[in-house]
Amino acid sequence: MTFTLDRFDLPAFIASTLSEDLSEAGDITSAAVIPADATFAGVMDTRDAVTVAGLPLAEAFFRALDPDVKIELLVRDGDSVPAGTDLIRLTGKARAMLTAERSALNTVQHLTGIATMTRQYVDRIAGTGATLLDTRKTIPGLRALEKYATRMGGATNHRMGLWDAAMIKDNHVAVAGSVGEAVRRAVAAGIERIIVEIDRIDQIEPALAAGATHLLLDNMEPATLRGAVMLVGGRVPTEASGGVRLDTIRAIADTGVTYISVGRLTQSAPAADIGLDFAST
Template sequence: MTTFPPLPDLILEPLVRAALTEDLGGQGDLTTRAVIPHDLTYDAAIVAREAGVVSGMQIAALAFRLVDPALRIETLRPDGASCVKGDALMRISGRAASILMAERVALNFAGRMSGIATLTAAFVAETAGTTARITCTRKTTPGLRIVEKQAVLHGGGTNHRFGLFDAVLIKDNHIAAVGGICAALSSARAALGHMVKVEVEVDRLDQLAELLETGGADAVLLDNMDTATLRESVAMVDGRLVTDASGNMRRDRIAEVAATGVDYISCGALTHSAQVLDLGLDF
């Protein structure tokens, strides 16, 4: 299992604090306040109800700590680890009221992120025997991109650009607006610093030929191509650019796409279609 350095809590805390504030509102947990004695203590555990890949333990722990810094938290299955049904992923000890107030937010994050990590791992498994890497896209839940992309890493995938700010991706609408690949690339290179990578989207072989002739790109996004065209595209590129296949990348197609020799396969489904991994909190 790969060990993943945690994200700084400084980055995660605003997300968790907002979720807790949404849940607790201005009155707090009415049920817990009415039913649970203030000084009652308990041991609890986050338990997997099904097999998968764990993600979100760091952010779940942060949810408990924000509610009550005195809670004792032990992570039993770290982010990126596999789990089977019945595995305890985290143990939380302390005031029962505090545990209950943070429970849903912690499980919402951990279940969502573990679902993404689990789906990513399934996609990655389809690339066995090839050099292709599975990567995510910007098709993420608004406001949660950083944690969803972290979950992709926990599942063995890689991250494409995080937003519009950290790389250039010249897409079909950019090309149409300025009249062609050559014009778009020339404008981009004139405006960018030397550290910024440029990827260009093509969906036809004649566009790819134009891109290769023009030069100046670092990567090519081979969009919505059938498998035979992807294979021909990889042969045309011949290692001069990083190749990135995208569009309709279902899990049942990943193996044949990986076999074409592409470097990356971009899959929006990793984040927009992942099913939440069933996790529960048991006292």
């Protein structure tokens, strides 16, 4: 299976992750305990109800150490499955499978955890018209993968980095002197997408007048959000952000905001309980 993501080097990720585990000495346990010609059949399964993400990466880990491994992906990334579901069936060289096991599981557990939490948030706002966004609150070096996982859970990626849209926040405003002045400078720089964090209702009109193309309504209660959305009147998309939880997101979505961004999707998602059980062939 070919797995590609923009701005993500899969071979380098696989190599560096395995190198972290193997160092110079390699897997001394498998080398000592497992005969070189031994084979194992194994099944990766989930003990939780999950939305799956990361299976092609698990496959890449096993193939990196045993190019001839036989792998059957039993579900696809993005599928929501009940506890007890088998995800991958594989047969290959025992040493290679055992050596790659932890790297493969760590990746699938982490990405599936993100996708699963994301799906819970997406389901909670179903029918409201609001779109769930992720954020840049990702583990350094894993942004492309974590944002892939949020997509598998049904979210839409927000900015991938500092390069693809301006995001004028309170500290930018403090240095520039005002919301309007900060936006004017971004417009003068030729930036097309200019997102502006709004902390107060009275910042809305100056931001729009200066050329903002998207307003981030930060840490506002639903009543305040509803008033802000009415004031904007559809002139630009609106985004609710800050302190959004599963128990509050529905009320936020019902205010009419275009987007809701949730940092905890990548900051706080627990790893899924996924294991790999082997049986001698």
